[in-house]
Amino acid sequence: MSILAVxxxxxxxxxxxxxxxxxxxxxxxxxxxxxARYLTDPVRLVGVVGHDFPVAYRQxxxxxxxxxxxxxxxxEGRTFAWEGRYHxxxxxxxxxxxxxxxxxxxxxxxxxxxxxxGIVCLGNLHPTTQRDVLAQVEAxxxxxxxxxxxxxxxxxxxxxxxxxxxxxxxxxxxxARELADEPNLILAAREIRAMGPEILVIKKxxxxxxxxxxxxxxxxxxxxxxxxxxxxxxxDAFMGGFAGYLAQRSTIDVEALKTAVIYGSAMASFVVExxxxxxxxxxxxxxxxxRLDAFRDLSTIPVYPDGHGLVMxxxx
Amino acid sequence: MSILAVxxxxxxxxxxxxxxxxxxxxxxxxxxxxxARYLTDPVRLVGVVGHDFPVAYRQxxxxxxxxxxxxxxxxEGRTFAWEGRYHxxxxxxxxxxxxxxxxxxxxxxxxxxxxxxGIVCLGNLHPTTQRDVLAQVEAxxxxxxxxxxxxxxxxxxxxxxxxxxxxxxxxxxxxARELADEPNLILAAREIRAMGPEILVIKKxxxxxxxxxxxxxxxxxxxxxxxxxxxxxxxDAFMGGFAGYLAQRSTIDVEALKTAVIYGSAMASFVVExxxxxxxxxxxxxxxxxRLDAFRDLSTIPVYPDGHGLVMxxxx
Numbered sequence: 001m002s003i004l005a006v007x008x009x010x011x012x013x014x015x016x017x018x019x020x021x022x023x024x025x026x027x028x029x030x031x032x033x034x035x036a037r038y039l040t041d042p043v044r045l046v047g048v049v050g051h052d053f054p055v056a057y058r059q060x061x062x063x064x065x066x067x068x069x070x071x072x073x074x075x076e077g078r079t080f081a082w083e084g085r086y087h088x089x090x091x092x093x094x095x096x097x098x099x100x101x102x103x104x105x106x107x108x109x110x111x112x113x114x115x116x117x118g119i120v121c122l123g124n125l126h127p128t129t130q131r132d133v134l135a136q137v138e139a140x141x142x143x144x145x146x147x148x149x150x151x152x153x154x155x156x157x158x159x160x161x162x163x164x165x166x167x168x169x170x171x172x173x174x175x176a177r178e179l180a181d182e183p184n185l186i187l188a189a190r191e192i193r194a195m196g197p198e199i200l201v202i203k204k205x206x207x208x209x210x211x212x213x214x215x216x217x218x219x220x221x222x223x224x225x226x227x228x229x230x231x232x233x234x235x236d237a238f239m240g241g242f243a244g245y246l247a248q249r250s251t252i253d254v255e256a257l258k259t260a261v262i263y264g265s266a267m268a269s270f271v272v273e274x275x276x277x278x279x280x281x282x283x284x285x286x287x288x289x290x291r292l293d294a295f296r297d298l299s300t301i302p303v304y305p306d307g308h309g310l311v312m313x314x315x316x
Numbered sequence: 317m318s319i320l321a322v323x324x325x326x327x328x329x330x331x332x333x334x335x336x337x338x339x340x341x342x343x344x345x346x347x348x349x350x351x352a353r354y355l356t357d358p359v360r361l362v363g364v365v366g367h368d369f370p371v372a373y374r375q376x377x378x379x380x381x382x383x384x385x386x387x388x389x390x391x392e393g394r395t396f397a398w399e400g401r402y403h404x405x406x407x408x409x410x411x412x413x414x415x416x417x418x419x420x421x422x423x424x425x426x427x428x429x430x431x432x433x434g435i436v437c438l439g440n441l442h443p444t445t446q447r448d449v450l451a452q453v454e455a456x457x458x459x460x461x462x463x464x465x466x467x468x469x470x471x472x473x474x475x476x477x478x479x480x481x482x483x484x485x486x487x488x489x490x491x492a493r494e495l496a497d498e499p500n501l502i503l504a505a506r507e508i509r510a511m512g513p514e515i516l517v518i519k520k521x522x523x524x525x526x527x528x529x530x531x532x533x534x535x536x537x538x539x540x541x542x543x544x545x546x547x548x549x550x551x552d553a554f555m556g557g558f559a560g561y562l563a564q565r566s567t568i569d570v571e572a573l574k575t576a577v578i579y580g581s582a583m584a585s586f587v588v589e590x591x592x593x594x595x596x597x598x599x600x601x602x603x604x605x606x607r608l609d610a611f612r613d614l615s616t617i618p619v620y621p622d623g624h625g626l627v628m629x630x631x632x
Contacts, residue, residue: 039626039628183404184541184542184543185522185540186540186542207524218615219615221535221615224502228500248626255618285627295617299536300617301611311601
């Protein structure tokens with residue numbers, strides 16, 4: 001099944017306690033497509049870059065098999081650039097600078113050939129832009145959306161309207177709490193799903209992820225990494241792995257969604273090992289399978305050797 | 317297999333956003349034994365109370381099948397009392413008052429009949445007191461220890477000595493980070509295990525728990541509770557469930573430890589539903605089995621319908 005990813009293509013400059021990298025390829029659409037591309041074909045990207053976008057980066061995406069017919073080049077401006085810093089607590093990120101550049105006037109136009117894509121991934125963009133994309137696609141099997149605290153607080157009404165239109169929302173724990181104005185994640189999930197998305201994934205970084213679908217909750221572990229180099233793009237790679245796996249399945253049921261969460265978690269776990277999307281360029285199938293198996297080992301509860309353990313009745 | 321639990325028996329006064337309770341039965345030894353008692357027999361308690369300890373509370377423990385021959389009554393003083401408050405973020409607890417009372421002079425004496433207990437649970441006490449207990453027991457199959465930030469910062473040397481003597485340590489994430497002086501939990505776990513305990517459990521509250529044993533990491537989910545009434549005692553009930561399950565097993569291997577983490581998590585999940593240990597008085601076997609099954613449902617990754625999902629080789 002085809003995937004359409006609409007989002008940012010960026011030049012990221014990143015500082016972490018483990019080093020720094022300047023003007024690396026970044027952006028939500030970049031990470032979504034680079035991760036999804038291991039799992040399905042075609043993977044289509046809609047985004048915008050400026051005149052300064054390096055030819056080598058375009059080549060990288062193309063060599064990875066991402067369909068770039070929807071990547072607009074705005075010769076009038078420079079590519080969207082983000083500068084950020086992470087501290088030892090890698091859950092906290094500090095934005096040093098955001099240069100919107102060509103993103104400021106970006107109005108995504110979905111090429112005709114992309115309109116009937118099976119799964120539509122909406123990277124973090126203005127909620128109204130996300131809605132404009134949805135208006136240009138024809139009955140996708142699944143629509144998946146991301147957002148961030150900035151839109152939750154500054155454009156709540158537009159966000160609510162977009163949420164009422166999507167099938168799935170993937171956000172982090174702090175965003176879920178803020179969106180629902182509720183500290184308990186289980187209650188927050190209920191409120192958010194009432195806003196529209198039947199499927200909700202809450203990403204919790206080093207604590208894994210929670211899936212809410214039907215009347216089921218699924219708790220996925222985090223891959224235990226001793227060295228996290230750079231968390232940038234992990235959430236987008238999650239969406240790419242999640243969508244990519246679902247694109248393989250004829251039925252998108254709860255079992256498929258649970259497995260998709262593991263594929264998303266695996267892709268995210270690779271991304272954080274290096275600066276930028278470095279790890280997503282050269283993963284081999286064996287390596288991906290081993291990572292997926294590791295998630296299974298990590299969370300499998302042994303089968304009780306003798307049915308259940310013994311439980312006594314001690315009330316008197 | 318028998319369990320010996322040494323720790324506090326307390327009168328707790330608790331405020332949460334959902335209500336308040338005064339002078340309820342509390343203390344680490346209380347929660348450990350009340351939880352373990354569902355899983356093994358005998359469960360022995362060593363602790364101290366004062367002249368004011370309500371007869372009804374002693375009766376409660378006795379009716380639950382806890383062996384109280386080791387519960388010292390110090391007629392000279394009052395029972396250890398703790399007053400605390402939880403805010404909406406139930407992970408943060410504020411201690412309003414700690415009245416050590418009879419606990420101040422407490423030097424646990426292990427009754428002869430208790431010295432050969434199979435599993436020894438050391439609730440949160442001064443590390444030197446914990447070590448004194450270990451000196452009085454005869455080759456237990458397993459020793460399990462708890463501690464807290466207060467001992468980590470104020471008696472680091474004594475704590476290190478105790479840690480060098482125990483098989484297992486059960487602490488929360490903040491304590492693990494502080495003890496190892498390392499923000500990454502996976503690295504922190506490695507450092508802590510080098511201090512002595514081969515088995516380490518890191519409790520993460522609403523994010524579940526991590527087990528480190530042999531070269532294995534196991535990630536247990538948290539039970540998704542919409543209403544958490546009072547977190548007091550959850551960690552101690554975890555230890556009780558963990559130890560209680562292990563007491564059933566002839567071999568304490570990694571598989572047994574993983575299952576024990578689920579039993580511990582289940583007991584903790586019951587405790588937080590009511591004020592004090594209320595839920596631990598009247599659990600039925602069916603209810604416990606259902607909770608254990610819920611943990612399994614929550615974290616089971618579906619078996620890939622066609623072996624692994626398809627993973628493409630996209631590098632060129």
